[in-house]
Amino acid sequence: MPVSRRNLLGAAAAGAAALGTSSVLSSPAQATAGSSGRVPRDHISVQLYTLRDQLNIDLEASLEELAEIGYTRVEHAGFVGRTAAQFKAALDAAGLRATSGHVGIPQPWNADTWKRALDDAAIVGNKFIVHPFFGLGAKGPIRDAKVYRAFAADLNKAGELARRAGLSFGYHNHHLEFVRQDGTDRTGFDILTSQTDPRYVHLEVDLHWAWRGAHDPVDLIHQNRGRIRQVHVKDLKVDTSNFTSAPFEDAGAGVIDFGRIFKLAREAGLTEYIVERDDAGTPPRTPEQALDTARVGYDFLKGLRF
Incomplete structure (x- = not known):
């Protein structure tokens, strides 16, 4: 039975309270009415971090299995000990494209280091390059707005260089960005979205982590x-x-109403739906179960109607 938005946000807020993160949004969001829709199959991707153990065991075979499931695109998180060219060759052999990649921007900022990352992205054939993580300091979640503003400035620099290189640069959230900053109602995510230039920085919203941060993805859209x-x-x-x-749970097996979110795909600007599960391959889950996650996620998105 699907749970209500109120109960789901309430559960997320209870977990968020343990970290001192922001409370539930003050007003309920309503998804706009839309005609029946579906996720385009060629827009379905998988984050290879989900299969990290499998890839280390046998990169080529794992990529081939993803292609057999039906994937045509993936999002990488590193090159599994290969050079960018070697990784691209493995993708080509499996008939896959790495349309996106997770690459952290240099901290402290270094333009030359970032340009080398952009060169690798071009070799692999990325369309998107995405910064994967922020929000955790030495003493826990960052609560200093100045730190977020400085990081936002670096994101703008990275995004401008990426745009010059023909890439779209994005930021991927977890739940720590939804911590309130400096005792105000503004969260780190509020600062990042207001202080970055939409021309240079798009958003890759992790739907699970948004809920864990007590924020409804519909509101974020x-x-x-x-x-x-x-x-x-x-x-x-x-x-x-x-x-x-x-x-975590495999897509379609938990409580998130993905169809309600995807009805707003046009408003969001959404072009890529990336299956992921952070704990895939982490005991007690086995590396083989990571491939099951990829299969379940692809089949769910392929069959979803909204």
């Missing part, structure tokens, strides 16, 4: 129209006996 070009599709399994627990 309304607040960032045309800027959410990619989403990570992973589900949320809320333990009703312990609302501070919100573990």
Whole structure:
């Protein structure tokens, strides 16, 4: 049985409260009415971090299995010990394209280092290049707005160089960005979205982590129209006996109503739906189960109607 938005946000907020993150949004969001839709199959991707153990065991065979499932595109998180050219050759052999890649911008900022990353992205054939993580300091979640503003300035620099190189640069969220900053109602995510230039920085919204940060992706779409070009599709399994627990789940097997979100794909600017599960291959889950996650996610998105 699907849970209501109120209950889901309430569960997420309970978990967020343990980290001191922002509370539930003050007003309920309503998805706009739309005709029946579906996710284009050639826009379905998978984050290879999901299969990190499998890739280290046998890169070529793992990529071939993804192609057999039906994937035509992937998002990489490094090159699994290969050079960019070697990684591209493995993708070509499997009939896959790495349309997107997770690459952290240099901290402290270094333009030359970033340009080398952009060169690798061009070799692999990326269309998108995405910064994967921010928000955690030495003492826990960052709560200093100045740190977020400085990081936003670096994101703009990275995005401008990426645009010159023919790439779209994005930022991928977790839940830490939704921590309130300096005792105000503004979150780190608010600062990043307001201080970065939409021409240079798009958003790759992780739908699971948005809920974990007590923020409804539908609200994020309304607040960032045309800027959410990619989403990570992973589900949320809320333990009703312990609302501070919100573990990962394969897409379609948890409580997130993805169709409600994807109805707003045009408003969001959405062009890529990326299957992921952070704990795939982490005990007690086995490396083989990571491939199951990729298969379940692809089949779910292929069959979803909204």
